[in-house]
Amino acid sequence: MERAVRYLVSIAALWALWLALVGTLDPQEVVAGGVIAVLVTLVAGGAPFTGRSLRILAPKRLAWALAYIPYMVWAIVKANLDVARRVVDPRLPINPGIVRVKTRLKHPVARTALANSITLTPGTLSVDICGDELYIHWVDVQAKDIEEATREIVSGFERYLEVIFEDAA
Amino acid sequence: MAVNVVIGSVLVALGAAFLFLGALGIVRMPDLYNRMQAGTKATTLGNLLTLVGLGLIEPAWMLKLLLIALFVLMTNPISSHALARGAYRAGVPLTEGSVRDEYREALEEHGEEVPS
Amino acid sequence: MKTLLELALVLAAAAALLSVYRLIKGPEAFSRAVALDVLTLITMPMMAGLALWVRRSIYLDVALVYAVLSFLGVMALARYADRGV
Numbered sequence: 001m002e003r004a005v006r007y008l009v010s011i012a013a014l015w016a017l018w019l020a021l022v023g024t025l026d027p028q029e030v031v032a033g034g035v036i037a038v039l040v041t042l043v044a045g046g047a048p049f050t051g052r053s054l055r056i057l058a059p060k061r062l063a064w065a066l067a068y069i070p071y072m073v074w075a076i077v078k079a080n081l082d083v084a085r086r087v088v089d090p091r092l093p094i095n096p097g098i099v100r101v102k103t104r105l106k107h108p109v110a111r112t113a114l115a116n117s118i119t120l121t122p123g124t125l126s127v128d129i130c131g132d133e134l135y136i137h138w139v140d141v142q143a144k145d146i147e148e149a150t151r152e153i154v155s156g157f158e159r160y161l162e163v164i165f166e167d168a169a
Numbered sequence: 170m171a172v173n174v175v176i177g178s179v180l181v182a183l184g185a186a187f188l189f190l191g192a193l194g195i196v197r198m199p200d201l202y203n204r205m206q207a208g209t210k211a212t213t214l215g216n217l218l219t220l221v222g223l224g225l226i227e228p229a230w231m232l233k234l235l236l237i238a239l240f241v242l243m244t245n246p247i248s249s250h251a252l253a254r255g256a257y258r259a260g261v262p263l264t265e266g267s268v269r270d271e272y273r274e275a276l277e278e279h280g281e282e283v284p285s
Numbered sequence: 286m287k288t289l290l291e292l293a294l295v296l297a298a299a300a301a302l303l304s305v306y307r308l309i310k311g312p313e314a315f316s317r318a319v320a321l322d323v324l325t326l327i328t329m330p331m332m333a334g335l336a337l338w339v340r341r342s343i344y345l346d347v348a349l350v351y352a353v354l355s356f357l358g359v360m361a362l363a364r365y366a367d368r369g370v
Contacts, residue, residue, distance in 0.1 A: 023233060076214060080187065084187070092197060098271055099269060100272070120246050122210035122214075125249060125253055127250070137206070139203060139207075170286065179289065181290060181330075185294070188300040188330070189296040191300065192299070192300035192323060195323055201315050208304075212327060216329060216330055230337075236349075237329070237352065240352055244352075247356075247360070251360055252359060255315070255365075256313075
């Protein structure tokens with residue numbers, strides 16, 4: 001049963017993506033898209049949508065995921081302005097280094113999302129992830145120890161991602 | 170003149186400014202990691218702003234432009250991360266003025282070979 | 286509004302030139318890869334702008350495929366390096 005749902009969700013998502021890309025509802029395109037969506041799903045075994053990942057459709061998680069978008073956009077814009085300021089400054093005020101931070105997120109997807117969010121925010125770039133520790137290249141190292149670095153870089157994102165992906169929520 | 174065209178044009182110009190700043194970043198920054206910071210991130214935002222701006226100017230294309238923007242937004246951090254990790258393990262050094270390198274310490278602790 | 290778009294075009298072209306400078310200068314293969322990645326991110330919106338200018342949405346598909354290929358190229362290089370070459 002869960003398998004069937006997973007396959008159907010995958011087919012529907014791929015089909016919708018196809019139709020969005022061709023931009024018409026021409027019967028020919030609709031049929032071709034449907035056939036290809038089924039083929040790809042069969043080949044991939046419904047891979048992108050495991051039963052667990054469908055939990056994100058729960059209302060509370062979805063609401064937090066929606067709230068995460070403006071938060072992320074604001075973080076990206078703010079950090080971009082900061083990096084832009086450093087680039088145009090003739091003295092090039094940077095203070096780079098690689099710091100270690102800890103995350104309390106457990107779920108692999110949550111950790112991936114965290115690493116990607118950190119990378120998308122300019123000024124910080126995830127170099128490696130190893131268990132619950134991430135190594136972050138930071139353009140302007142301010143923190144003196146791991147707790148402070150964690151608070152500065154990770155905590156803001158963690159608050160959202162915890163609710164969106166983790167089991168306990 | 171239609172409001173959407175005005176806002177769209179402003180977004181396109183803003184986006185192009187970020188593209189320029191990002192490219193300036195990869196020229197000015199002293200090492201690979203800082204170049205990635207300034208370069209790929211600022212240009213990602215520039216890219217998104219420009220695409221959304223063009224979508225506002227031509228609303229019929231908005232959906233497709235948003236899909237392209239979404240693709241960039243999802244793949245860019247992955248390739249940046251892979252590139253940074255690969256470069257570090259291949260021995261590309263941090264710049265002289267770097268204040269700290271806790272990654273090297275951790276790798277050495279695990280007994281992994283760190284090229285320098 | 287036309288002036289704004291022309292200004293954007295000039296800025297994007299200048300950005301492309303700057304990244305070509307880094308592409309040529311290096312110094313290591315990874316910096317060239319970063320420059321190429323940035324060049325892609327600059328070229329994509331320029332392609333979208335071209336599509337709008339000549340009113341042909343087919344160029345949007347070109348931009349999308351270009352983005353996909355660039356992503357795969359950078360990933361391939363990174364994986365290659367990660368295996369310790």
